[in-house]
Amino acid sequence: MHPEKDSFILEVCVESLTNALLASHSGADRIELCHQLACGGVTPSFRDVRNALEKLACPLVVLVRPHGGGFEYDDREKKELLHTLEQLSDAGVAGFAVGAIAGIAWDHSLLQEMTRVAPGKQFVAHRAIDQLIGCEPLGMDRMEQIVEPLIELGFTRILTSGGYATAWQGASNIAKLVEYSHDRIEILAGGGILPENALQIIRTTEVRQIHGSFKRLDAEQPGINVDIDQVRQVRSLLDGLK
Template sequence: MSVAVEIAVQDEAGLVVAAHAGADRVELCIDLEHGGSTPPLALVEACVSRTRELLAAHDAKPQFGVHVLIRPPSHARDFLGRPELFAFSDDQVEAMAADAAAAVAAGADGVVIGALAQDPDGTWHLDEGATERIRDAALEAAARALRGITVACHRCVDALPDAAARAEAVRTALRLGLGRVLTSGGAERALDGAADIAAMVEASEGIVDICAGGGVRPADIAPLVRASGATDIHLSGRLPSGPAPDAQETLTDPAVCTAAVDAAGAL
């Protein structure tokens, strides 16, 4: 079984650590303490440039790429069960669309997006209109550059109220042509949400990749994949405090990233 490893990084040095560890891609963002938000364009450009250098030197997997999180800043550390944190105004959606287009124009291999909306009866769901607007801006930028990208959905789905709502969000992502959905199955740790993730895998019909992430440690990867059937694993690979030794002043830990890649490769 082939399991891809995605590392969430916040700086260029973290990207290098992930590449050298053998990760398949990075999710580039800032402010991971609050769930992550859109990185500055200058950081996207620097990471794209460094990725090209790494690929030319054969210091990264051939498919290694930069996927940029598109999300406004949030001051909330915990978004589980709080879908209102992903309900965005029209102005915020337009700003995210512009950010997505700019990231792709800068050379990003994909963007990670998402928004939620509430029906009059109080039901929360993936906001198709907002997601389409951001998706289309990214795809139009890719078309102008004559290349393809991946559009993924971030963990907004974990703020939905239950497993049924998350499975329906996957079916919506399928209709919208998204390539991947990141989720913890609505749990603090993806391993604890494995049953819900399995339901999302079933809803994906083998077309949308379900990426299990949220409190993932290398030792979790084998039982998580076996219990959920997820095709991708996401983790930050961070040390809890201070830069990792020999990691160029980044919180991305080479040992954790390498252990995660090894665990996925053993499946």
């Protein structure tokens, strides 16, 4: 389902149930749950997913990625990925962030298998797409090669920084994706989203959804933790746009 035209969606990416609850209570509309955010995220534990399903009031997207450091998988990893998707789907997860590439294109057969083992679920193409785009202006031909396969497979959403390290740097490409998609698939801007740049990114790209981890440095707690003040600030900024 596409977001309402007069609403702006805030998705927060976290690596623990505690942070998921904090983000939800601070104004997140949707949570992406993963582990090991420092390496770009991997599949969270089944226990964390189950607890999140029980305790979260907002929609949950679960990252399914066997390892960090890339988006190409060997046969064993593909089998593991599909098995995980099937298990999580059966457990009640409604949305998955996935991505798999082969060279300079999507691994179409694997993406197709993903949608087959978890029918009726929402699929989000995560930032593997940024590896396909690269740090260069998006042309129409390349955009068609990247976006159309996802639409044909029934993907709901694309999470992207426009090929660059941050969404602000890739804002021009994100704007092109928004125009090209024409509501056929949702575009979710992510990568370096902060209270200081959230409105600029929205106004420049015309996205209706933004995604961030809003990291807080905390020497007393391991891992990456969410800064609820940043989440609240961005929530307030988005509400002011309505």
